[in-house]
Amino acid sequence: MDNDIQEVLYDQESIQKAAERLGKQITQDYAGSTPLFLSVLKGAYLWTADLLREVDLYAELEFIKISSYHGGVSSSDEITLVTDVRSDVRGRDVIILEDIVDTGQSLLFLKELLAKRGAKSIKVATLLDKIEGRKVEVDADYAGFNVRNEFVVGYGLDYEEHYRNLPYVGILKKEVYTK
Ligand SMILES: O=P(O)(O)OC[C@H]1O[C@H](OP(=O)(O)OP(=O)(O)O)[C@H](O)[C@@H]1O
Numbered sequence: 001m002d003n004d005i006q007e008v009l010y011d012q013e014s015i016q017k018a019a020e021r022l023g024k025q026i027t028q029d030y031a032g033s034t035p036l037f038l039s040v041l042k043g044a045y046l047w048t049a050d051l052l053r054e055v056d057l058y059a060e061l062e063f064i065k066i067s068s069y070h071g072g073v074s075s076s077d078e079i080t081l082v083t084d085v086r087s088d089v090r091g092r093d094v095i096i097l098e099d100i101v102d103t104g105q106s107l108l109f110l111k112e113l114l115a116k117r118g119a120k121s122i123k124v125a126t127l128l129d130k131i132e133g134r135k136v137e138v139d140a141d142y143a144g145f146n147v148r149n150e151f152v153v154g155y156g157l158d159y160e161e162h163y164r165n166l167p168y169v170g171i172l173k174k175e176v177y178t179k
């Protein structure tokens with residue numbers, strides 16, 4: 001797999017430091033609350049494990065699965081809710097956990113869904129924020145890194161379901177998806 005990577009951007013150590021920094025910040029910001037962390041599958045699985053271990057609060061964790069990329073390197077405009085949350089979000093302080101905010105369409109979809117269901121507050125903590133990728137107006141409240149406008153994989157992020165298990169985030173060589 002390493003041969004398919006053009007450049008390593010964030011290794012495990014720097015991701016761990018980002019988790020510690022954001023974990024501390026969230027612990028301070030949510031003192032006295034019992035937030036509901038909503039991890040967005042599949043991409044956020046590693047980031048969720050790292051970040052939550054740095055949060056010192058009575059917190060709850062739920063998973064939701066949406067899909068927009070359907071295998072390629074660009075977002076389809078159609079987002080599907082694949083697996084819904086099990087618990088009620090009404091009146092809860094919800095923190096969405098994402099691996100990446102790119103066009104912003106997935107995040108906007110989720111924020112609108114949670115607002116409709118009566119969440120008390122909705123924020124997002126993402127490992128990567130690709131600000132130049134935005135097609136819709138939505139911001140990340142907590143971001144590990146502002147990532148370059150390249151297609152990246154690893155540490156949860158996939159290309160056609162592969163590379164999620166790379167222990168770092170790197171830029172995928174263009175020849176891998178243009179052949
Ligand atoms: O800001 P956007 O352009 O909407 O892209 C971000 C979303 O796309 C990816 O999910 P994907 O649909 O690939 O599902 P996956 O996590 O299962 O890979 C990623 O994990 C985010 O959820």
Ligand code: HPA
Pocket residue numbers: 069100102103150151152153157158159
């Ligand atoms: O750069 C990316 N890589 C992998 N998955 C993604 N989903 C949105 N952007 C990306």
Ligand SMILES: [Mg+2]
Pocket residue numbers: 043069157158159
């Ligand atoms: Mg994907």
